Amino acid sequence: MILVQTSRLSGKVALVTGGASGIGKAVCERFAAEGAKVVVADLDGTRCAEVAEAIGPDTWGVALDVTSQESIDAAVRFSIEAAGKIDILVNAAGIYEVQSILEISRERTARVFQVNIEGVIFMTQAVARHMVERGEGGRIINFSSQAGRRGEGPAVAYCASKAAVISITQSCAQELIRYGINVNAIAPGVVDTPMWDVVDAKLGSREGLQPGEVKRRVAAAVPAGRFGTAEEQAAMAAFLAGPDAAYIVAQCYNVDGGNVMS
Known part of the structure; x- marks a missing residue:
């Protein structure tokens, strides 16, 4: 049983990509339980609306394709108009491809990279610009994977993409902390x-x-x-989004049942 501190994120607004299912959905539910207003963002706008309605008041759903700059800009604009601001971005959207190095194609690799790498970069850019303009700091939390730390074949493009997320997290963290924006990552094990x-x-x-x-x-x-459970990943995300993580910058946390020791 996970103890929920219901006021930790009170007054905060979170935009969660990949929020309609899996870990992203669990993050939306946990953040709302801890007092945040939440925007559920995913490819299927109808499903996002259903998840938002099930969570309750001060929760919205919006269709989002992280491979489209137009869609990213629209989702960020919607979030600000609906909730007034964005304090927290969670990049949980991602896709998995089974492709060994002997089978890999440029087309399938490009799709994995577009979602898992470029999606994180350009969502972060769009939300960080808003956070910098507001001047009140913020939190950005990226979901990597243990595959990005140790490889997990046959999925070479996926592993490469998740390793990139760790590097993106570190680079963005170093640049954005001067604005009071903490950027960190979570590397789930098998969930x-x-x-x-x-x-x-x-x-x-x-x-x-x-x-x-x-x-x-x-x-x-x-x-x-x-x-692991999606709820266990969401618990770490809630910690990183909360006040107790104010001095944590550029870290990637393993939430993996002991698979990786670091």
């Missing part, structure tokens, strides 16, 4: 979300395994002996 069901199916098919077998083996290899 039981719909994306892992897709991974299980794709990798299982490649290796001739029954559905669920990849997930079972992966969970058994985690020192904690299980998959």
Whole structure:
């Protein structure tokens, strides 16, 4: 059971990409429970509206394609108009591709990089400009992956993209902290979300395994002996967004059940 400190984010406004499902949705729910106003942003605007309605008052949904600058600008503008400002950006949108180095194509690699790398860069740029103009600081939290720390084949483009997120976090943090904007990252281990069901199916098919077998083996290899939950990732995001993390800058936190020790 996760203890929720319901006032930690009171008065704050958070824009969460990838907010309609998985870790992003859990972040939206946790932030709202801690007092924040939340904008749920994802590709499916209808789904975003449904998630926002389920969360409750002071929550909005907006369609967002992080590969489109027009869409990014529209989502940021909507958030400011609806909630008055943006104090917190969470870059949780991302895609996974199973492609080994022997199979990889330029087209599929470009798509992974557009979403997982360029999406983080240009969402950060758009929101940081607003934060700098307001002059009241802010928090930006990026979701990387353990794959970006140690490789996780056959998914070379995905691993490269998530390693890039760590570097982007460090570079942006060094530049933006002068404006009172803290930038940090979270590297989840294996988390039981719909994306892992897709991974299980794709990798299982490649290796001739029954559905669920990849997930079972992966969970058994985690020192904690299980998959993590999206809610556990959201708890770290809430900490990094809150006042207790004011002196934390340019860090990437492993929330992974002991997979990586650093």
